Structures are given as structure tokens and as C-alpha cells.
Amino acid sequence: MIPIIKPTMDGAEAEAARRVILSGWVTQGPEVAAFETEFAAFTGAPHAAAVSNCTTALHLALLAAGVKPGDEVVTVSHSYIATANSVAYCGAIPVFVDIDPATYNIDPTLIEHAFSAKTSAILVVHQMGLPCDMAAVVDIAKARGLPLIEDAACASGSEIFWNGQWEKVGKVHGDVACFSFHPRKIMSTGDGGMLTTKHADWAARFKLLRQHGMSVPDTVRHGSAQVIFETHPVLGYNYRMTDIQAAVGREQLKRLPGIVARRRALAARYAELLGEAPWLGLVREPSYARTNWQSFCVRLPNSADQRTVMQAMLDAGVSTRRGIMCAHREDVYASQPLRMSLPESEAAQDHAIVLPLYPQMTDEDQQKVASTLIEATRSKSRAQDSNPGIRGEIWWRPRIGASLIESER
Ligand SMILES: C[C@H]1O[C@H](OP(=O)(O)OP(=O)(O)OC[C@H]2O[C@@H](n3cnc4c(=O)[nH]c(N)nc43)[C@H](O)[C@@H]2O)[C@@H](O)[C@@H](O)[C@@H]1N
Numbered sequence: 001m002i003p004i005i006k007p008t009m010d011g012a013e014a015e016a017a018r019r020v021i022l023s024g025w026v027t028q029g030p031e032v033a034a035f036e037t038e039f040a041a042f043t044g045a046p047h048a049a050a051v052s053n054c055t056t057a058l059h060l061a062l063l064a065a066g067v068k069p070g071d072e073v074v075t076v077s078h079s080y081i082a083t084a085n086s087v088a089y090c091g092a093i094p095v096f097v098d099i100d101p102a103t104y105n106i107d108p109t110l111i112e113h114a115f116s117a118k119t120s121a122i123l124v125v126h127q128m129g130l131p132c133d134m135a136a137v138v139d140i141a142k143a144r145g146l147p148l149i150e151d152a153a154c155a156s157g158s159e160i161f162w163n164g165q166w167e168k169v170g171k172v173h174g175d176v177a178c179f180s181f182h183p184r185k186i187m188s189t190g191d192g193g194m195l196t197t198k199h200a201d202w203a204a205r206f207k208l209l210r211q212h213g214m215s216v217p218d219t220v221r222h223g224s225a226q227v228i229f230e231t232h233p234v235l236g237y238n239y240r241m242t243d244i245q246a247a248v249g250r251e252q253l254k255r256l257p258g259i260v261a262r263r264r265a266l267a268a269r270y271a272e273l274l275g276e277a278p279w280l281g282l283v284r285e286p287s288y289a290r291t292n293w294q295s296f297c298v299r300l301p302n303s304a305d306q307r308t309v310m311q312a313m314l315d316a317g318v319s320t321r322r323g324i325m326c327a328h329r330e331d332v333y334a335s336q337p338l339r340m341s342l343p344e345s346e347a348a349q350d351h352a353i354v355l356p357l358y359p360q361m362t363d364e365d366q367q368k369v370a371s372t373l374i375e376a377t378r379s380k381s382r383a384q385d386s387n388p389g390i391r392g393e394i395w396w397r398p399r400i401g402a403s404l405i406e407s408e409r
């Protein structure tokens with residue numbers, strides 16, 4: 001079976017975990033601090049704070065941005081449900097904007113239509129590792145005076161063209177970026193997350209809130225010759241990363257440039273192999289973005305049944321995933337009125353699939369994936385079913401106006 005992903009770990013990560021276990025200090029401590037310093041240096045961010053996963057990172061980011069109950073946060077539905085959930089954890093309402101089908105990322109031209117007097121933040125996603133159009137989004141956020149949060153769960157090592165040079169996602173281009181180290185991501189600590197921010201006071205707040213809002217951390221009390229009594233001035237959470245995870249993360253970070261380079265080579269090979277099937281829509285990087293190819297997403301012809309194609313591939317020993325989910329279609333958000341229709345988000349969920357991609361893949365593996373996909377879709381390759389434009393042209397269908405669904409509020 002060719003799986004969707006394989007973590008890239010070996011004895012170096014095992015040895016790092018062993019070293020921490022034998023050190024006698026295993027929870028958030030010196031390894032977490034070192035991982036934060038190294039991750040900040042990697043991205044170019046002034047501050048970093050490690051947490052238990054990216055969902056908790058997003059929660060803390062929204063709290064630092066001042067999101068409170070009853071507020072609205074403009075974001076996408078087309079994302080793993082953690083994006084919308086983090087807004088709901090604040091008692092706020094996620095207001096969903098449709099995506100650009102060429103990039104699977106938020107369509108900046110639609111953002112204005114999602115605003116109301118209750119909007120208190122913008123939360124964008126760098127979906128599948130491909131940076132969204134940050135220049136456009138930053139302009140909108142600045143014009144409105146809104147904090148801008150980047151869900152960079154998938155985007156470790158991705159780059160944005162900024163002020164004439166390539167910069168890492170997380171440097172930070174908005175106010176704060178949130179990363180995931182879940183095993184489905186390209187570097188992993190088992191589970192884990194990281195915030196990078198340009199604001200020193202936000203970083204201090206993340207470090208306070210991740211550990212129960214405790215005034216004096218356990219590490220400080222542990223090493224003190226004086227008796228110290230801690231206090232809890234604010235409501236905090238247990239969102240810590242352990243030192244075992246951080247030690248693994250430090251090894252993963254050393255590998256990250258190599259992992260990204262390998263994924264880029266594998267993605268280029270997929271594009272070559274699938275080039276003979278023009279009915280399949282591939283993602284092409286816009287001029288402002290270099291993806292880490294966390295996922296290699298392919299748009300199927302509209303007449304192809306997604307589940308049938310995925311089952312045929314699974315039967316042949318190739319694991320795939322459907323297009324990115326849409327939160328507004330899940331029961332948990334279904335009763336919430338939409339401010340705009342989301343046709344591109346829904347089409348992307350229903351008509352795209354994600355192919356296996358991991359550094360250990362052989363050329364034989366990739367040929368098998370490509371040939372299986374081509375065979376499973378060839379009969380659906382009628383010209384009228386192709387998705388012109390998904391190969392890189394901007395495929396635009398205006399949908400503001402008649403299709404706009406006004407909020408009932
Ligand atoms: C592009 C999207 O990719 C991912 O979403 P997804 O729906 O593809 O993710 P899921 O299908 O839930 O991914 C879980 C899969 O990730 C793999 N996986 C998860 N944990 C492990 C692991 O520890 N070891 C190995 N070898 N594989 C692991 C398994 O194949 C598991 O079925 C997430 O990273 C999303 O956040 C992201 N938007």
C-alpha cells in the first residue's frame with residue numbers, strides 16, 4: 001500500500017527523545033525554549049511560542065487578537081475543521097469566504113463582502129502549504145484596522161515573495177502565524193504547534209495562557225533557591241508542548257529544508273507524469289508563492305465520481321484523500337447562516353483528491369499513483385468536463401450579487 005504520508009524520522013529523532021527522557025525533565029522546559037529559538041530563526045520571526053498543537057495555537061492567537069464572544073472572524077470554510085473551531089472556542093462566529101479554485105486559498109476579492117460591524121479579525125489559511133495572497137490580504141486588514149492571523153498549519157518551509165525577496169511563511173506577514181506538527185504535516189512532533197509573532201507582548205501572552213495563566217512558570221520555581229508562590233491572574237489553559245516533543249521537533253527542523261526540496265522534486269515529477277492527462281487539473285504556484293507541497297491536490301473531471309476514483313485507487317494499493325473539507329457542511333456549523341455562497345469551496349471538496357507525497361516515495365511509486373489515477377479517470381475525460389483554468393489560468397465566475405446570501409442578523 002502506498003500511504004498518503006509517512007513521517008520522515010529515524011534514529012536521530014529517537015535519540016533526541018531518549019536524551020530528554022533520561023535527562024529527568026520531560027515537560028515544557030529547556031528543549032521547548034531551544035525549539036522556539038530555532039523555529040523563530042528559521043522563519044525569521046522575532047518571537048515564537050510552542051504549544052500542544054495548531055488548534056490550540058489558533059485559539060491563543062485569536063484570544064491575543066482580542067476576539068471575544070459575539071464577534072465575527074472572517075475566514076474560509078474550506079479548511080480542516082480546526083480553523084473554524086478555534087473561532088468558536090472564543091465564542092465568536094466564523095464568517096466564511098469562498099476560495100479561488102486555482103489555489104484553493106481565500107479569494108481576497110470576496111473578503112470585503114464578509115465584513116460587518118462585528119468583525120474583529122481575519123484568519124487566513126495557507127491551504128495544503130501554498131501561501132495565500134498575503135499582499136492583498138494584508139492591505140485589506142490594514143485598511144480595516146483588523147488583526148490578521150495566518151493558519152500556517154501546513155506551511156512550514158513555504159515561502160512568500162515579499163518586498164522583492166523570498167521570505168518564509170511565519171516571518172510574520174500578518175500579526176501571528178500558527179503551525180502544526182501533526183504527523184500529516186511535513187515535519188512532526190507526534191502532535192504539536194508553534195506560534196510566531198511580531199509582537200513581544202503577544203508572545204508573552206501565549207506563554208502565560210499555555211500554562212494555566214500561571215504567574216511564575218514551574219521551571220523557574222524548580223530552579224529557585226527561594227520559596228515562590230505562583231498566582232493565576234487570568235484564565236489559562238493546559239496547551240503545553242513537552243520537552244520530548246520539542247527535542248524531536250528540533251531534529252525535524254534540521255531536516256525541513258531537505259524535506260521541502262524533496263517534496264518539490266516529487267511534485268514536479270507528478271506534474272510531468274500527469275501531464276499526459278489534460279482532464280486532470282493541477283495546482284500551479286502563483287508568482288508570489290512557493291509551496292512546500294504538504295499535499296498534492298488534483299482536480300477531477302466533474303463527471304468523475306470522487307469516491308469511485310478513490311476506491312479504484314485504494315483497490316490498486318494507492319491511498320488518497322478527498323478534497324479539503326468544508327466546515328459549513330458539517331452539522332456543527334450547518335445551522336449558521338452564510339454571508340455568501342461557497343460554490344468553489346464545495347466544488348473543491350467534491351471534485352478534488354489528494355495524492356500520496358512523502359520523501360521516501362520512489363519513482364516507481366509515483367508512476368503507479370499516476371497511472372492508476374489516469375486509468376481511473378480516462379473514461380471521464382470528455383472535453384466538456386475538463387476544468388479549464390485550474391492548471392494555472394485564473395478561472396473566474398462572478399458570484400456576488402444574485403448569489404449572495406445575506407446573513408439573517
Ligand atoms: C491538507 C490537509 O491535510 C490533512 O488533512 P487530511 O484530511 O488529509 O488528513 P487526514 O486524512 O485526517 O490525515 C490522517 C492520516 O494521516 C496519516 N497519519 C496520521 N498520523 C500518522 C502517524 O503517526 N503515522 C503515519 N504513518 N501516518 C499518520 C494516516 O494516513 C491518517 O489516516 C491535514 O493536515 C489538514 O490540516 C490539511 N488541511
Ligand SMILES: O=C(O)CCC(=O)C(=O)O
Nearest residue numbers: 053054055082180181182
Ligand atoms: O488533529 C488533526 O487531525 C489535525 C489538527 C492539527 O493539525 C493540529 O491541531 O495541529
